[in-house]
Structures are given as structure tokens and as C-alpha cells.
Amino acid sequence: MRIAMGAFKTGNYRNLFKEIGKSDAEIQARIDEAVKTFFYDENERIYHEAGEDMGYLTDTGNNDARTEGMSYGMMMCVQLDMKEQFDRIWKWSKTYMFMTEGDNEGYFAWSCQTDGTKNAYGPAPDGEEFYAMALFFASHRWGDGEGIFEYSREARELLSSCIHKGENGRPGCPMWNKENGQILFVPGSPHTDPSYHLPHFYELFALWANEEDREFFANAAKVSRDYLVKCCHKETGLSPEYGNFDGTPMDKELPWGQFGDFFSDAYRTAANIGLDAVWFGEEKKHLGAPLRMMKFFGTDLEAVRCAYKVDGTPLERPVLHPLGLLSATAQGALAAADDDFETAKKWVEWFWNQPLRKGVRRYYDNCLYMFALLALSGNYRIY
Template sequence: MNIFNTNSKTLVNALRALTFCVLPLGLAACANSPNSTTPHSLDAPKLSKTTNTTSGAFYSGRYRNAFVDLGIATPEQVTQKVNDTYQQLFYSDSRGEGGKAVFFPVGEDMGFIKDIGSNDIRSEGMSYGMMIAVQMDDQAMFNKLWKFSKTYMQHEDGWHKDYFAWHLKPHAPFTKIDNNAAPDGELYFAMALMFAEHRWGAGEGIFQYKDEANVILNAMVNKPETDSQAPMFSRKQKQILFVTEKKTGLYTDPSYHVAAFYELFARWAEQDNQLWAEAAQVSRDYLYKASHPETGLYSEYATFDGTPQKTSFNAISHKSGYDAFRVIGNMAMDHHWFNADPRLQELAERMIGFYADEYTRKGQNYAVHEMDGEIVSAWGSSGQNAMNGTAAMITDSQEAKQFTERLWKQATPSGKWRYYDGLLHMFALLQMSGEYQIYGPTAANN
């Protein structure tokens, strides 16, 4: 970033970015994690890092390798496991329904993440793939995913301009199945793009990553409201929506409340910084209100006050299922990066206590429950197991450690349902290995 270039960035925001690298966070943001020996591999094992008990990694620059700290694995084993998992999901040639990969190449310079079970391409998966690629220091993979998303998913005109169609057909000409957006996609696209510029620098055209991120953030907040549509981030509620269509009613999704991302947007976005800062605290308060007081479970969709929301595709309003898997992972990230809310420990212990009790009684955990704990599904989920494995980032309870041990032993998901389970599994490994990190503005960018 040139602080004297005011064409697209104000001097105030430029100085904020510059200051970022002088303050304590410089330990984390200005010194990127070690470069990899190949574009899609972690570097040699790093020494175990312990968390700062008074501040998060944003301030301390220290990222905890929980697998090592808990005596589950050696640094070498952790590095190997993270690399092997990434290779399987993103680089395996086994792509059939019973296969291993979720990434599908399109020519030499594009590719997509496929939901194998649903046979479509989703903005959720594309943005998740980009976040994983930037954390793995794999710019080539990141650019392929971003170019595909930009080419086939992002709207160029109309009310939805700059939003991404939430799913496409998985074959040429990759037509949009639904023009509407799923706001968690935009959230992850914007954050991944900012990390990309901070880690690798800006390229040309669509690879001016941070400019693209700011376009998305601006559209999320400032899209004009119409009789039928609302912007996907509510200024009034300071909360992200689940859908923008008014005919379905406006409500939110607890798993979209990623306070750690809002904290970073508050510091790095070109505009609406105060809104993002307030949204981070609103989300922390929201997750406390939306948690079941006994089980700690979350509904998949909820009103702005945390009350479970019934939808046309979710007959049980109090159902806690697939979307809700992600909440504890989001809380673990927020605690690890910012350590801003002591209530997260209470929430994590309540939830992990419920799952531990179920595991003891039933010999497994089930994927779908009502919020009071009643079992709805007859099956479990490796994605749920993975997210529960992040609880040890928030609490040092023995129950949390046991779930981290199960995450370590869990095989990388394959087969028909490997898309969602596999991406959550990869996220959990990155978190627990200390490799899910903040990349802030560097001296080179400034």
C-alpha cells in the first residue's frame, strides 16, 4: 500500500495499516509464518507455542500448537498430518463420488470446490477453499479458486451486483442455480482476500486482492434496500443475515457470527470500521444469548435475539445440526486470536460437556439434535467431531482434550460427504496446529 495514494484508500486507513505493523501485533502480522518449501506444503516443524493467558495471538503473535501442548503428537507429526490432509482434499486425482478430493481443476488457471453429495458448487466451499489455501501458503490454488469465483459466481449487474450466487451447476457452462447469496460466502471471500494481499502482496486486475475484498464488504453493508431485498449485513441489528430475501423473513444464522473476522475488518476495511467493531461485540453477546442454557447447543437459524427460527426447509425450529457445527470452531478462533470474552469458556464447556456425556452414554455423537439434546439423526458426522475438537482452544477441561484426541485420530473424510466434513476437518487441523493465523499489513505492502 502506498500511503500517499488516495485514489482508493484514505490517508486515515493507510496510517492505521502502517501503525498496525509498529504496534505489538507486528510480531504476528508483519512476520508471516515460515515460507513453505513447495507452494502447497507447510514448512519444517516449528517449536511448540503456548497461548498468552492475558491476550490473544493478535497481540502476542503466538499461535498455539495444541496437539503438541496436549502431548498428542510431535511437531513433525502435526506438520505431516496437516500437509497430508491438504494434499488429499486439494490435490488428489481421486474425484469420483467415492473419492478423496474436493478440488476440481478447470483448465490451467481455474478450479472449483465441489459439494459431492449435493452435486453443485457453493460460495461457501469456494470461500473456505480460498481461506485454507492462503493459510497453506498456496497462492496458485488460491488464484484458481478466486478466478473461478469471480468469473462464474459474482454478479456483474442488477441488485445482486458484487454478491456471489450461492450455488452453481458443477459442469460447463457453470450456470447459476440460484442468483441469491449465502452471506457466509461473502464473509470468507473478503477475509481470505485480505489475508492474501497481506501475505503475498497485490497483483494485477482481479488479483488486487484487498481492493476486491473492500468491494465485497461495501456491498455487504451498503447495498440499497428494496421492497424485496435487504443488504446482507444489517446496520440496525449489527448482525449478518442468513438470506437477503424479505419474503422469507430476515433472520440470522449463529454460525455466521465470526467475531474474529469482524475485529479485523474493523481495522482493515476502507469504510464502516466502527460498525464492524461493534458487530464483533454484538456477535459475542448474541452467541451467549442463542446458546441453550443446559446443552449449549445452537439452532441452525435464529432470530436477531437468538430465538430459534423455523424455515421452509427446517421443520424443527429448535434443530441443532450441520450449520451449527461451526459455532464452536468460530468461538475457538475468536478466543485464540483475541481472547476478548471470558464467557466463551462457559459456552464451550457447556457444549462439550453435553457431547461428552452423549459419547459416554451412546458410544458416539449424533449429527442432529433438538436443542434440548434429543437425538434427531441416526448417524454422526466427522465434521461435527472436527469442530468439537477445537474446544481445547477455549477450555483446558479433560473432556475438551478427549475431543482433540479424537480429531487427531480421525481419518481425513472421503467419499460422498467429504465436502463439508472434509473442509471442517481441515479447518480444525489448522486451528489446533497453530497454523490458522492472522496475516496483517506488512512493511512490503506499506
């Protein structure tokens, strides 16, 4: 049986590390060590201070700052009660990434150089989602400040842009397809990204967004859960990086490659489903996908060394982010029913025995690692 109610109603957050026998002291030491490495270690950190009151997270493989990582960093900081770092990242985002003119006014440029120079003038919707959710949590945990630090106002205005651009003469395109309620890969695109579907966020946006936007987000939560059922393969549980609105893998090749397979972006889908199970917990069909993934990969971690088609066909394409895949899949264990916990337990144990990734490509892996560490220890919470 799966827990009938999630932490939103009960306030109880499952700690899978304790369930595999780790002590509170061991768990806290692991979190402290990871935070020290991720934020402060001179050789391995992702976070960097900039001047007296700003900071950024860098994609170490591309030497830029991305809204993905910046908003992830803010979410980590609010979960860890690191207000100074949260405010520094937010101010850097608003100073350098936020766009105040043109079709994308009201959004954030998805990539900037580490000196703040914009590399692009388009947004990536997963960044906006995480910015908004982190800002609401900051408002509730620390209280609103003034100006850009009036967190709840900033979150509401950002979400309003995300769904109302293009209306009443306002330039640009929304981040959701208004006909089917699905989040888009980029505004105006004809496809979605399964890992952008965050129904557990939308449930909360439906409570805290502007009054006129709440019904939209309540529906978006249902739409996304229904979509995840369709896009996660019925046997393997794998989802594609990019998908058509009907749940099938995107079959159109983009200028930068084919993205209808199970690859880097798609790893996050299992993690998102795991967090949805913790926060809202109701029996939904999409919650079974992470366990199907675990059973597909089997008991040998070598199975996660290559890419796959969503039907499980292996591809001659190596995994770029093996720790990210392991971390996100382990976080998906939070969705496993009690009678399937032995399978899920193996992944939690594998994750526990993995260190943070070192080297040039560590950014994405270690972001997913940090989220899994928080979620599996019961510390990725609603505020």
C-alpha cells in the first residue's frame, strides 16, 4: 500500500535513509559534507559569490550561469535555511538574467556568462517554475522583504507572465500551451519536456498565485499527472527528453540533435514523481513509473551507462551524467509502494554509497545529487 495522504496534509516527510538503517547523525553529516563541497570547496564548488551581495551557480561544463542552476540553487538554499546565499543568487538573477523589454520581457535569459553578460535572450521554463516555487517558500519561511526581496509578489508576477503573455496586446508567448494546459519546452514551441512537468508545484501555485491564475494551475496539475502517465513507457517507465503533447517521444530532429530518447533531461522525471508522491501522496497512475525504471535497469549499475529509447532499446550513446541518473532514480524511490520497497531500497543504498561527482562535468550531476539527498532524508519540504 502507498501512503494515502502526502506531507501537504500530514506534515510527515518520509526519510528513506533511516529506513535503510542510517542514523540521524550519519544523515546530517552527509548533508553537511555535501553542502560544504557544493557551496564552499575551492576546487569542487558550484556556487560562487560575486561582489558584496550577489552570487551565482556555474555550469562547470559550459562555464556559464543558467536559470536551471540558479533556480535550483535558490531551492536548495531555502530548504537548507541559507537565506544569505538565496538572496545573493536571486539578486544576481534579477540584475543580469531578468529581461525588461522585447517579447521575453518578464522572463529570465536562460544563459549568461559568469560576468553577467547574456548569452541568449530566450527563457527556459523549468527555471521560471523553480524560481517561483523557491520564492514562495522563501516568503513563507523567512517573510517578505522590500523591493525584489518581496518574494511572494515576485513569484506571483513571474507566474502571471508565464501564463498571460500574448494576451491583451502583451508581447511574447506564454510558457504553457493554453489549449492543452501543458508546459512548453520554450515559449511558442510545438512540444513539451516531460521533466518540466511539476504537478506538485502547480498544486501549490493554485493556492498562492494571483487569484485569477489559481484555476489554471489547479488544472495544470491534473494535466501534467495525466501526461506523465502517457509519456512514461508502460513497461520500462522511461520518458523521453522531449515529447509530443500526446505523450509520444518527439520524433522530429532539432538542429542540435535528436531528443526523443531517454537521456539527460529525462532523468529528472523520476525524481519529480518521487517528490510529488511525498508532498501529495495520493494514488495516481504516474507514481508507478520510477519503480518500472528500477526493475528495467535491474540489479547491475552497468545498465545505466548508456542511453535508451523509451521502449528499452539500448543506444550506442554513453550517459553523460551517470550520477545524475542514479540520483534522480533513487529519488523516485519515494513513489514506490511499500510492498515494492526492496527494489527501491537497492537504489537508495546505491545512492548513499556514491560521492559527489568531481571534475568539469559535475554541475548537473551534483545538482540532482543535492536534491535527492534532501528528498531522501525528508528535508525537501513544503514551506
